[in-house]
Amino acid sequence: MKYEDFNDNETLELFKQTGGNLFFTTVDAIVNWGRSNSVWPLTFATACCGIEMMAAGASRHDFARFGIEVYRASPRQADVIVVAGTIVNKMAPVLKRLYDQMSEPKYVIAMGACAISGGPFYYNSYHVIKGVENVIPVDVYIPGCPPRPEALLYGVMQLQRKIQTETLRNPRKQPDTFTETDIMNTDGSAKLKNV
């Protein structure tokens, strides 16, 4: 896709404003080229969006074209966690632990309405996390219920563009995340501030 065809180019330009000398920018370009073209996702799907994620990986849509092909079953080998589906209170500590087990640099894509805000389960509910950003920091949001595989491809490409703006001089700062005690009671049940 051409640069003009993407949305959110203003935000991308903000990320790019880092400056740097010739040595670092050259090294950055090589490292980022490698990183952004071998993003390995974690096999993590809770609900309907997982089926569209499978469809995106299969014959017709084939997101191996973008280097995001090797589904890893272990979080220790994964670079990106695609949160595909509803996260409920019982699942939130597990998601947090999965995220913590991933090695840096790590990225999060919130796929679908449930992962973004709670989706159809937002109203009159006692069980759903109203947005996974309450638990883990999110890089890219993909709206839809469920999003089409093309939407997931677009989200992945946006993530790759974001990765390409990183620099070694000023490594990606992790936003403040909640610690495990913030979201979990001692008995393992979930405790969330804004639910």
Next chain:
Amino acid sequence: MEDLIIDNNTIQEEEYIINMGPQHPSTHGVLRFKVSLKGETVLNVQPHCGYIHRGIEKMCERLTYPQIIHLTDRMDYLSAHINNEAVCLLVENALQIEVPERVKYVRTILSELTRLASHQLWWCAFGMDLGALTTYFYGLRDREPILDIFEETTGARLLQSYNTPGGLMNDIHPNFIKRVKDYIVYFRKKLPEYDELLTGNVILQERTNDIGFLTLEDAISYGVTGPSGRASGFACDVRKHHPYSAYDKVDFKEILYTKGDTFHRYKARVEEMWESLKIIEQLIDNIPDGDFTVKMKPIIRLPEGEYYQRVEAARGEFGVYILSRGEKYPYRAKFRSPNFSNLSAINLLSAGHKIADLVAISGSLDLVIPDIDR
């Protein structure tokens, strides 16, 4: 040297408990099994539910009947259309509305297409569980044209919400009949590939034959329905025994086996794909003309009482129970989900087998986790 010789009598054999899930690629979602092992042999499997409990039944108490349809999509998302149909049939039967013949035909065709898509996805996931990645690409290759048909007519690929009480959202797309016919021709050619690729495969045979027996008595007492129950000889096809929509007008075979092991559960699903093609073929040429919906009142209130409607979803009998007090909301809604009953037999099926067989057995039950937890 003598210190290194281990006396077998001093080693204490004890249960070893491992957790499988909630994040595990072959539980097909966020199901957690607590497995007690003795060596490699499974002693006991305890499923833990609730990792995707979304309180759909409770939410239904504050939703009107047309709104409930959209939540039933998200329970068993692979048989979304069939779940919608159950709620619509319940409301129509409670209000004693006769829907046009055209609606019945279109609903049946779409239900069978849904069943095909679901069994294809099951087939590729089952192959993947046993280490055959090629099935994943074959299965989803054949599934995409079905999703295209859905998208053209209903507007959505996966969660259609195409049914409304009293009919359908819209009339079918002009291309619908032609594309379905083309697809039948296409898939009749492709389906033998499934057998060539996987059914006769020696690894699949070794890993599924004589594994995970379910007797007829157990299938009935645990309420294991759908292809899993029919592989044990439990004649439980709702389409056949309590026909709804246009199923009384078509001729098809209820796939029944008596052995009840993992291989026959596999076989029952593959054979069901042929039957689904047969049903679609009989209906697609005879879709009658007429309205696609009947006029309903803007606010639907069911008369006071209890209602139950069952349909045959891709995984078994799906039932909707509604207790109405004459309001526009149900007083209580309960869903009888096939996966929950099928899951309850997992301990019975896998006790005594090796831990690797647990993957094959849970794969052959074709579990969809959000349908279990609701």
